Amino acid sequence: MKKAVVQVEEQETGLVERAIADIRSYMRENQLRPGSPMPSETAMAMQLNVSRTVAREAFRALAALGIMEVSAGRRARVAAPDAAPLSIILDHTVTMKQLSVQQVLDVRRTLELRTVSLAALRRTDAQARELLEIVKGMFDAFEAPNDLMELDIRLHELIAAASGNSLYAIIVGSFRVITRQTWHIGWRSRATLENRTENIRCHQRIAEAINAQDPEQAEAAMTEHFDSAVNVLLRAGVN
Incomplete structure (x- = not known):
């Protein structure tokens, strides 16, 4: 039976x-x-x-x-293409220790160096303005970490969208679940006012380079940003 x-x-x-x-x-x-x-x-x-x-x-x-x-x-x-299914897979594999946060960041760094270069070349005027507005919002939200985190996520996803390649937008969008798990750790690890302000200024340099349509400077600023983020999380014990 x-x-x-x-x-x-x-x-x-x-x-x-x-x-x-x-x-x-x-x-x-x-x-x-x-x-x-x-x-x-x-x-x-x-x-x-x-x-x-x-x-x-x-x-x-x-x-x-x-x-x-x-x-x-x-x-x-x-349905329209969406990051949610891939986001679920990433969340599961990291939670189950099948992938480390640092491995995710390594892949993300590689992708976002490419997306930021493309965004500098392909962005629309509206996207450039929105990136600068997001950075202004990040400075304004300095004392509201949750709002600041969401603006940070929005900035990276908008850069991916500005690349003109929807697959980049989907993949970068899938990282938001990991970002929400680690962002506050990184923010707390930047314990001084100077370090936290510099983190936002780094985002500002990225947005300004995209606005100026300077792919080399945009990539340099994104490299600086990811090097800092990886080191901060490593010092906090996230690996």
């Missing part, structure tokens, strides 16, 4: 996996874009010749992967 139950479960798993692949093929063949409505679970089940339960599980799996948007009472839609 137990063996039969296992076989049924394995069969259902195989059907769901096939349905996931078929639904993705449906999206490609119909050239669906983010926001495009999907057929209902019932209609998709009939089209794929599977049960509604299998179709529902496939929809849920695709939603978890960030490929579809599924919510109660609303028609499922194709």
Whole structure:
């Protein structure tokens, strides 16, 4: 009896996996874009010749992967690219000690040296203005660490968006969960007013170099920023 139950479960798993692949093929063949409505679970089940339960599980799996948007009472839609699924993976691997924070920072440093150079070359005037406004907000939020942290995250994500490559934006966006775990450690480790002010000034130099469309200076400022961040966290025992 137990063996039969296992076989049924394995069969259902195989059907769901096939349905996931078929639904993705449906999206490609119909050239669906983010926001495009999907057929209902019932209609998709009939089209794929599977049960509604299998179709529902496939929809849920695709939603978890960030490929579809599924919510109660609303028609499922194709999702826009989003950092959330990768962010969950990073959070899990760091929490489970499969990756260290320093390994994440090493990859992030490599990526952001590239994004900041591209941003200096490709940024729009509106993006340049927003970066400078964010830095001003960071100075204004000096005594409000949580607000300052969110502005810091926004600045790095905007730089990635300004690179003109949406994949960079997704990957850099996925780092926010790790940043929120380590940012306050770094801020406390910069114990003096001078050190904390210099940290914000470093962000200011990055924003100003992007505004001036100077990729070399932008990369130099970002290098300085990451070297400082890595050293601060190492001194605080984060590795």
